[in-house]
Amino acid sequence: MTRYVIGRISQALLVLWAAFTLSFILLQAMPGDAVLIKFLNPEFGLSADQVAEIRAAYAVDSSVVVQYGHTLVNFLQGDFGYSLQAGVPVSAQLATNLPPTLKLAGLGFLAATLLAVFIAFLSSMAPFAWLRNAIQSLPSLFISVPVFWLAIMLIQIFSFRFRLVSVINPGPWESLVLPVATLAVPIAAPLAQILIRNIDEIRTRPFVSVARAKGASETRLLWRHVARNAILPTLTIAGVLFGELIAGAVVTETVFGLNGIGGLTEKAVGNQDLSVLQAVVVISAAAFVTINLAVDLAYPLLDPRLRNGHGAAA
Amino acid sequence: MTRYRKLLSLSLGLLAATTLATASLAADAPVKGGTLVYLEQQAHTNLYPPAGGFYPNGGILNQITDKLTYQNPKTLEIEPWLAESWTVNDNATEYTFKLRPGVTFSDGTPVDAAAVAKNFDTYGLGNKELKQPVSEVVNNYERSEVIDPLTVKFTFKKPSPGFLQGTSVIGSGIVSLSTLALPFEQLGDATKIIGSGPFVVNAETLGKSLDLKVREDYNWGPAKLEHQGRAYLDEINYIITAEDSVRIGALLAGQADFIRQIQAYDEGQVEAQSFTIYAPGTRGVNNSIVFRPDNPLVADLKVRKALSLAVNRDEILSTIFSKNYPKATSIIASTAIGYVPQEDKLGYDPEKAEALLDEAGYKLGADGIRAKDGQKLVLTSYESLPQPQSRAVLQLIAQQWSKLGVKLNVLAGDAGSKVVDELDPLKTPVAVAMVGRADPDVIKSQYYPTNRNVLVQKGGVSDKVKTFSDDKLNAILNEIASQPDREKRLKAVADAQAYVLDQAYAVPIFEEPQAFAGAPYVKGVAFEAVGRPAFYSTWLDK
Numbered sequence: 008m009t010r011y012v013i014g015r016i017s018q019a020l021l022v023l024w025a026a027f028t029l030s031f032i033l034l035q036a037m038p039g040d041a042v043l044i045k046f047l048n049p050e051f052g053l054s055a056d057q058v059a060e061i062r063a064a065y066a067v068d069s070s071v072v073v074q075y076g077h078t079l080v081n082f083l084q085g086d087f088g089y090s091l092q093a094g095v096p097v098s099a100q101l102a103t104n105l106p107p108t109l110k111l112a113g114l115g116f117l118a119a120t121l122l123a124v125f126i127a128f129l130s131s132m133a134p135f136a137w138l139r140n141a142i143q144s145l146p147s148l149f150i151s152v153p154v155f156w157l158a159i160m161l162i163q164i165f166s167f168r169f170r171l172v173s174v175i176n177p178g179p180w181e182s183l184v185l186p187v188a189t190l191a192v193p194i195a196a197p198l199a200q201i202l203i204r205n206i207d208e209i210r211t212r213p214f215v216s217v218a219r220a221k222g223a224s225e226t227r228l229l230w231r232h233v234a235r236n237a238i239l240p241t242l243t244i245a246g247v248l249f250g251e252l253i254a255g256a257v258v259t260e261t262v263f264g265l266n267g268i269g270g271l272t273e274k275a276v277g278n279q280d281l282s283v284l285q286a287v288v289v290i291s292a293a294a295f296v297t298i299n300l301a302v303d304l305a306y307p308l309l310d311p312r313l314r315n316g317h318g319a320a321a
Numbered sequence: 322m323t324r325y326r327k328l329l330s331l332s333l334g335l336l337a338a339t340t341l342a343t344a345s346l347a348a349d350a351p352v353k354g355g356t357l358v359y360l361e362q363q364a365h366t367n368l369y370p371p372a373g374g375f376y377p378n379g380g381i382l383n384q385i386t387d388k389l390t391y392q393n394p395k396t397l398e399i400e401p402w403l404a405e406s407w408t409v410n411d412n413a414t415e416y417t418f419k420l421r422p423g424v425t426f427s428d429g430t431p432v433d434a435a436a437v438a439k440n441f442d443t444y445g446l447g448n449k450e451l452k453q454p455v456s457e458v459v460n461n462y463e464r465s466e467v468i469d470p471l472t473v474k475f476t477f478k479k480p481s482p483g484f485l486q487g488t489s490v491i492g493s494g495i496v497s498l499s500t501l502a503l504p505f506e507q508l509g510d511a512t513k514i515i516g517s518g519p520f521v522v523n524a525e526t527l528g529k530s531l532d533l534k535v536r537e538d539y540n541w542g543p544a545k546l547e548h549q550g551r552a553y554l555d556e557i558n559y560i561i562t563a564e565d566s567v568r569i570g571a572l573l574a575g576q577a578d579f580i581r582q583i584q585a586y587d588e589g590q591v592e593a594q595s596f597t598i599y600a601p602g603t604r605g606v607n608n609s610i611v612f613r614p615d616n617p618l619v620a621d622l623k624v625r626k627a628l629s630l631a632v633n634r635d636e637i638l639s640t641i642f643s644k645n646y647p648k649a650t651s652i653i654a655s656t657a658i659g660y661v662p663q664e665d666k667l668g669y670d671p672e673k674a675e676a677l678l679d680e681a682g683y684k685l686g687a688d689g690i691r692a693k694d695g696q697k698l699v700l701t702s703y704e705s706l707p708q709p710q711s712r713a714v715l716q717l718i719a720q721q722w723s724k725l726g727v728k729l730n731v732l733a734g735d736a737g738s739k740v741v742d743e744l745d746p747l748k749t750p751v752a753v754a755m756v757g758r759a760d761p762d763v764i765k766s767q768y769y770p771t772n773r774n775v776l777v778q779k780g781g782v783s784d785k786v787k788t789f790s791d792d793k794l795n796a797i798l799n800e801i802a803s804q805p806d807r808e809k810r811l812k813a814v815a816d817a818q819a820y821v822l823d824q825a826y827a828v829p830i831f832e833e834p835q836a837f838a839g840a841p842y843v844k845g846v847a848f849e850a851v852g853r854p855a856f857y858s859t860w861l862d863k
Contacts, residue, residue, distance in 0.1 A: 039737030054771035055782040094367035094509020167570040175576040264562040266529040
C-alpha cells in the first residue's frame with residue numbers, strides 16, 4: 008500500500024511538472040505577450056522607445072530557456088510573481104479566488120450528486136414505463152440546457168421577478184443558492200446517466216435474482232445490492248467532473264458576479280498573463296491529481312474485492 | 322446647487338429628458354448619508370493614475386484622487402483645484418503652480434510642492450526602477466523645481482501648451498509619496514492608492530468589489546463648484562457585474578443604484594421605468610475607422626475616398642444606436658475644443674464611390690469582388706472590445722462596402738493576435754480608433770507616429786511599415802502640441818480635421834458617449850470632461 012501511494016505521488020509530481028512546462032510552451036507560442044498587451048494598450052499611449060524600455064525592464068525578450076528556468080525556480084520557492092494586468096501579487100489573487108471556487112464547486116458537486124442519485128432512484132422505482140422514460144430523459148435535457156441561459160433565467164425569475172434572493176450584495180448563503188443550482192444541473196446529468204445505466208445493468212445480474220428469491224424487498228435490493236455495485240464507475244466519472252468543476256465555473260461566476268478561479272483564468276488567458284496562468288494550471292493540475300488519487304484510494308473502501316492485492320483482478 | 326446642476330445638465334447636452342426634468346427639482350437640498358451601489362462591468366486593472374484612461378480605473382480614481390486643476394465640463398475652461406493659481410510663460414515651457422494650503426492625503430501627509438513635483442516627475446519622465454511608465458498627457462517634460470512648500474515650477478524642453486489641461490485629466494491624479502514609492506506591479510491594489518480625494522478606499526475584494534468611504538475632513542473640492550466640504554454620500558460600493566442583463570435587472574429591481582455600460586438596445590427598458598440614462602460625451606477623437614496606407618490596397622486616395630463615401634452613417638446609427646450617439650461631423654466631437662464641422666467631406670454617395678473605384682482601376686470580378694492586376698479588394702479589421710458594439714458596426718460597414726464590391730473581414734481574435742496584427746498594415750488595412758480627452762493634444766495622440774499612431778506610419782512601435790509617412794500631417798500635429806499661441810493652435814486643429822478627411826485617412830462614425838444608468842432617486846451625478854463619473858456631489862433622494 009505504501010509503495011502504491013509513493014508511486015502515485017511521484018506520478019502526480021510528474022504530471023504537475025508536465026502541466027507547468029506544457030502551459031509555458033503553449034503560452035510562448037501564442038502571438039504577442041503580456042507586456043505588449045498591457046503597454047501597447049491605448050490606455051497608456053506610449054511611444055516605441057518607452058515600450059522598448061519597459062520590455063527591457065520586464066526582460067520579456069530574454070531567451071525562452073532563461074525565462075523558463077527563472078519561472079520554475081520561483082515556483083518551486085512558492086513565489087508565483089505578479090499579475091501584470093491586474094497589478095497585484097498572484098498569491099493575493101489566488102487567496103481571494105480559490106476559497107469561493109472551492110465552496111461553489113464543493114456545494115455544486117454535492118447538490119449534483121444528490122440530484123443524480125434522486126433521478127436515478129426515481130427512474131428505477133417508477134411504476135410505469137412512460138414515467139421511467141420521462142425521468143430517464145432528464146439527464147439529456149439537463150446537459151442540453153445552456154448554463155448561461157439557465158443562470159440568467161434563475162436570476163430573472165427568483166431575484167428580479169419574485170425578489171426572493173439578492174444577486175447584488177447577497178448574504179453569504181444567499182449568494183450560493185442560485186449559482187449552486189446552476190452548476191448542479193449540468194454536472195448532475197452525466198452522473199445520473201451513468202448511475203441509471205449501471206443500475207439497469209446490475210439489476211439483470213444473477214445475484215440480484217438470488218437476493219430477490221431470498222425475499223429481499225425492492226428497496227433493500229436497490230440500496231444494499233444494486234446501488235453499491237453501481238456506484239463505482241460513477242465515482243470515477245465524479246472524480247473527473249469535480250476537477251472540471253473547479254476550473255470550469257467561468258460562466259456561472261461571470262453571470263452571478265462571483266469571483267473565482269474560472270474568471271481569473273479566462274482573463275489571464277485573454278491577456279496572456281503568464282504568471283497567473285502558470286499558477287492556475289499548476290493548482291488545477293494539483294486538484295485533479297489529488298481528487299483522482301482520493302477516488303482510487305476510496306475504491307477498496309467501497310468494494311471489498313479490491314481490498315487485498317490478489318482480489319483486485321476479479 | 323441649482324446653478325451647478327443646471328450647468329451640469331447643459332454640459333452633458335446628451336442627457337435624457339428625464340434628467341432635465343429633475344433639474345427643475347433642484348430646490349431640494351441634498352441629503353447627506355447613504356451608500357451608492359455602483360455596478361461596474363469590468364474589474365479595475367492597475368490604478369497607477371496615468372492608466373486611468375481605462376474606464377473602470379477612471380471611475381475609481383476620479384473619486385479618490387484630486388487634480389491640480391479642474392476642467393469645467395461645460396466651458397472646458399481650466400479652473401483652480403489643488404492649485405489655487407498658476408502662471409505660464411509666453412512660449413509655454415514654464416508652468417508655476419501655487420498650491421492650496423491645508424490639503425492632506427488620506428494617510429495624513431501634506432499635498433505640498435514636494436509631493437506634486439514628485440508626481441509630475443514620475444508622470445513626465447517615468448520611473449525605470451519601479452517600472453512606472455510616463456503619462457500620455459505630459460509631453461516634453463524636463464524637470465520640476467520646489468520654490469517654496471506651496472509653489473512648484475515645471476520646465477519643459479519644448480513648448481507644451483497642452484500641459485495645463487493635462488493637469489486636470491484623470492491620468493494626472495495626485496497621489497502620495499508612499500504610493501509612488503511602490504513598484505508598478507503592486508499598484509493594482511486599490512488600498513495602496515493614497516490620494517487626497519473626497520473618498521478613500523476602505524476595503525477591496527480583488528476582482529469583485531471595492532468599498533469607498535467618505536473623507537469627513539475633505540474641504541478642497543474644485544474652487545468654483547457650489548458644493549464645498551465633504552461629499553454627500555457616506556460610501557460607494559463598487560461591484561463587478563460582468564453580465565449586461567444582470568446589471569440592468571439589478572438596477573430595475575432596486576438592488577443597485579447606478580450602473581456603467583448600458584448598450585443602446587437596452588436603453589428603452591430602462592427609460593420605460595423612468596430610470597435615467599446618462600450618456601456624457603468623451604469630447605475627443607470620434608469613434609472612427611482608419612486606414613493604413615502602407616497597405617497597397619488602401620494606398621490610393623481614390624480607394625480611401627470611395628470607401629469613405631460608401632459608409633452610410635445614418636443607417637449605422639439608426640440600426641445599432643440611439644439618440645445618445647450623435648453622428649460624427651468631423652474627426653473630433655462637436656463638443657471638443659477647436660471643432661470645425663466637416664459635413665461636406667463626410668457625405669454618403671455610393672454612385673460616386675463606384676466611379677472612384679473604377680477610376681482607381683479596381684474592376685468588378687465574377688465573384689462580385691473588385692480587383693486590380695489580380696489583387697482583390699479584400700480588407701481586414703479587428704473589432705475593438707472597449708468600443709460600443711464595435712463588431713456590429715464593422716459588420717454593417719462590411720455590408721455597405723460589399724455593395725461596392727469590397728470585402729471586409731471582421732475579426733475578433735485574442736488580445737495577443739490583435740496587438741501584433743494591428744502593428745502590421747498588411748494584416749489590418751482597416752482599424753477601429755477612438756480616444757477621449759478634452760484638449761486638442763488628443764489629435765496628436767491619435768495620429769502621431771510616436772503616440773498611438775493609428776495610421777501606422779513609419780517611426781512608431783511597428784517594424785512592419787515599409788514607406789508610409791505623412792510629413793505634412795505630422796507637421797500639423799506638432800504645431801497642435803507645441804504652438805503656445807491659442808489662435809494659431811486652434812488654426813492647426815482646424816487644419817488637422819480638414820487634412821485627415823481630405824486624405825480620407827479616417828471615416829468618423831459617431832461621437833462616442835460613455836453610457837450609464839441610474840435610479841430616479843440618485844441626484845447630482847457629475848461627469849468630468851471625458852465622461853468618467855464624479856460622485857462628489859451625488860446624493861440619494863430616498
